Structure formats: C-alpha cells, structure tokens
Amino acid sequence: MPVSVANSKVIYQALKACDVRIVSALPETWLVHLIRMAEEDPDMKLVRLAKEEEGVGISAGAHLAGVKSAMLMQNHGFLGSINAIVSFAQLYKIPLLMLISHRGTHGERDPWQTEGGRVTESVLRALNIPVERLDDPSTVGRKIQWAQHLAESSLHPVALLLMRELMWEE
Amino acid sequence: MRRLECLRAIYKDLDSCVVVTIMGAVAAELQSLGHRPNFFYLQHAMGLASSTGLGLALCVPDRKVVVLDGDGSLLMNLGSLSTLARYRPANMIEIVFDNESLLSVGGFPTATATGTNLAEISRACGISQSSTVKTVSEFTAAFSGAMQGKELSIIVAKVEAVGPSRYVTDLTLLENRFQFSRHVRGLRNT
Numbered sequence: 001m002p003v004s005v006a007n008s009k010v011i012y013q014a015l016k017a018c019d020v021r022i023v024s025a026l027p028e029t030w031l032v033h034l035i036r037m038a039e040e041d042p043d044m045k046l047v048r049l050a051k052e053e054e055g056v057g058i059s060a061g062a063h064l065a066g067v068k069s070a071m072l073m074q075n076h077g078f079l080g081s082i083n084a085i086v087s088f089a090q091l092y093k094i095p096l097l098m099l100i101s102h103r104g105t106h107g108e109r110d111p112w113q114t115e116g117g118r119v120t121e122s123v124l125r126a127l128n129i130p131v132e133r134l135d136d137p138s139t140v141g142r143k144i145q146w147a148q149h150l151a152e153s154s155l156h157p158v159a160l161l162l163m164r165e166l167m168w169e170e
Numbered sequence: 171m172r173r174l175e176c177l178r179a180i181y182k183d184l185d186s187c188v189v190v191t192i193m194g195a196v197a198a199e200l201q202s203l204g205h206r207p208n209f210f211y212l213q214h215a216m217g218l219a220s221s222t223g224l225g226l227a228l229c230v231p232d233r234k235v236v237v238l239d240g241d242g243s244l245l246m247n248l249g250s251l252s253t254l255a256r257y258r259p260a261n262m263i264e265i266v267f268d269n270e271s272l273l274s275v276g277g278f279p280t281a282t283a284t285g286t287n288l289a290e291i292s293r294a295c296g297i298s299q300s301s302t303v304k305t306v307s308e309f310t311a312a313f314s315g316a317m318q319g320k321e322l323s324i325i326v327a328k329v330e331a332v333g334p335s336r337y338v339t340d341l342t343l344l345e346n347r348f349q350f351s352r353h354v355r356g357l358r359n360t
Binding site: 088 | 222
C-alpha cells in the first residue's frame with residue numbers, strides 16, 4: 001500500500017510537538033500509518049470510533065478538561081459530522097483540530113470518493129472553518145502548530161486537508 | 171417513576187462527580203434542583219453526551235463521570251455504546267432516562283416504545299454492568315452500586331413521559347460551558 005510512512009511520521013511528530021494526547025480516528029487508507037503510530041505510542045490515547053461524529057464529543061470532553069486532542073478522519077467522515085461540528089463545537093466554542101484526508105480529488109481512481117472530493121472545501125468554507133492544505137512535508141510541522149494555535153485562540157474548529165501529494169507515493 | 175424523582179434521589183451524590191446531561195427536560199429538571207459548576211448541559215448535538223462523557227472520563231480518571239442521557243439521544247448514536255464498550259472507562263456511569271418518546275418535540279414514540287432494549291444492546295456490546303430499573307429504589311440501588319464499583323455501568327431507567335413546562339433557563343450555554351471547563355480543569359490540577 002503506497003501510503004507514505006515517512007510523511008505520516010512527519011504529521012505524527014507534529015501532533016506530538018503540539019502536546020496532543022488524545023487522537024480519535026476511523027480507519028481509512030491514507031490514515032493507516034498515523035493510526036498505527038498513535039496505537040503504538042504509550043503516551044497517546046487512541047480512540048477508535050464507530051462514526052466520526054463521536055470524535056467531536058470526545059475532543060469536546062477533552063478540551064473541557066484541558067487536554068489537547070486531534071481528530072483523524074476522511075473527508076466523508078467530516079461530511080457525516082457536520083451537525084456535531086455546528087451544534088456542539090461551534091455552538092459551544094470548542095476548538096477542534098481536524099486532520100481530514102482529502103479523497104476524491106485529482107488523481108483519484110475510486111469512483112465512490114469523487115463526489116465528496118468535489119464538495120469538501122466548499123462545505124468547510126460554508127461553515128467558516130479555517131482550512132489549510134498539507135501537501136509538502138517541509139511545511140507540515142509549522143502548519144499543524146499554527147492550526148492548533150488558531151483553534152485554541154479562536155475556540156473554533158480548524159481543518160487541515162491531507163493531500164494526495166503528501167499521503168500517497170505512486 | 172418520574173425522571174425528576176430519580177434526579178432528586180441522586181442529586182447529593184452528583185456533587186463529587188463530573189456530570190453531562192442531554193438537552194431538554196433532563197437539563198431543565200436538573201437545573202430546577204440547583205445548578206452546580208460540575209454540571210454541563212449539552213443543549214444540542216443529540217447523541218453526543220455519551221461521547222463527551224468518554225472524552226471527559228479519559229481525562230479525569232480519578233472522578234466519576236455521570237452522563238444523564240435519554241433514549242431518543244442515545245438511539246441517534248448507538249455506535250457510542252460499542253466505543254464505550256471498547257474502552258470501558260471504569261469511572262463512567264451512563265444513565266439513560268428511557269421515556270420511550272421524543273418528549274421535547276411533541277412526544278413521538280421512539281424505538282424503545284416498540285421493543286428496542288437499550289440495556290440488552292449495551293450488554294451485547296460488551297458492557298456487562300447494564301441494567302434496566304423501573305422504581306426509584308431500584309434506580310438508587312443501581313446508582314449506588316455503580317458509584318462504588320470500578321467498572322463502566324449503564325443504567326436504563328424507565329420513566330414516565332412527563333417533563334417541565336419549559337426548557338429554556340436563565341443559564342446561558344457559554345456561561346455553563348466556561349464555568350464547567352474551569353471547574354474540571356481545576357480538578358485535574360488538584
């Protein structure tokens with residue numbers, strides 16, 4: 001499976017550098033190494049979800065207790081979590097650090113990913129969620145740190161899109 | 171059995187806990203007994219009270235986290251029971267007030283009215299401490315057992331479909347959220 005181990009590690013190290021202690025996740029191809037790294041790390045609590053929406057509650061609970069967390073999900077998981085993001089995170093001013101694998105964009109071979117790929121960024125914009133693309137390992141660390149700073153200072157969800165250039169080696 | 175009677179029976183014990191409620195009648199009735207800084211009322215996002223409880227329980231392992239959920243809310247996030255079963259936070263008690271209806275929006279019957287058994291679903295997910303109670307004394311006994319136990323517990327309390335006349339209180343959402351967060355952060359630092 002040509003998911004980049006090296007770049008997954010860069011992302012994971014950036015989360016560690018941000019003092020993230022809880023990662024919620026639902027498996028998806030591009031996230032396999034990140035999820036494994038979280039699972040193998042004794043200082044990280046990985047919460048495997050049944051549905052991505054649960055991750056909003058878990059991150060909210062962690063934030064209310066003063067613990068930093070991140071959410072790993074596919075863009076379709078983000079699309080499935082919108083009410084939780086609006087009616088919990090945004091309503092109650094809860095920061096969320098959302099790392100979203102952006103499937104269905106240029107280069108996509110799976111037909112079922114394509115519609116989500118087309119709408120993800122415009123939905124994020126409609127929700128007024130600040131978004132950055134992660135496509136270059138040399139800027140990943142800084143962008144993740146900055147995203148967390150903005151989430152915490154604005155008490156609002158922030159999205160980082162994991163792009164094909166970063167995650168896929170083919 | 172009425173939900174308010176159940177809340178009254180455990181109100182004093184909630185003092186030492188971190189408490190998350192769902193919206194509507196549960197939040198309004200608990201507030202009618204007296205708001206406390208350790209109570210957080212999730213006034214929307216139906217289904218996520220149990221997930222929020224899990225997030226809190228992982229972060230304050232020395233405190234009991236009590237979620238006051240409802241059948242309508244839990245049915246919107248049944249997968250949460252399987253996630254809870256996977257991590258089994260020993261310090262979490264999930265109470266489901268099951269009035270078999272979506273009371274706040276007009277009393278439409280939920281699936282528990284037609285036989286869905288939330289305690290059995292919990293048990294089948296792997297949460298062995300799952301029970302259904304029908305009287306206040308059964309409820310109080312189940313709650314005391316859960317408070318003394320060191321295991322994730324689910325208590326499904328069958329209650330009448332009655333609630334307060336209004337749901338909006340003078341406690342604003344953000345006031346509650348910041349006060350609660352400050353309180354829970356303080357618990358972690360002590």
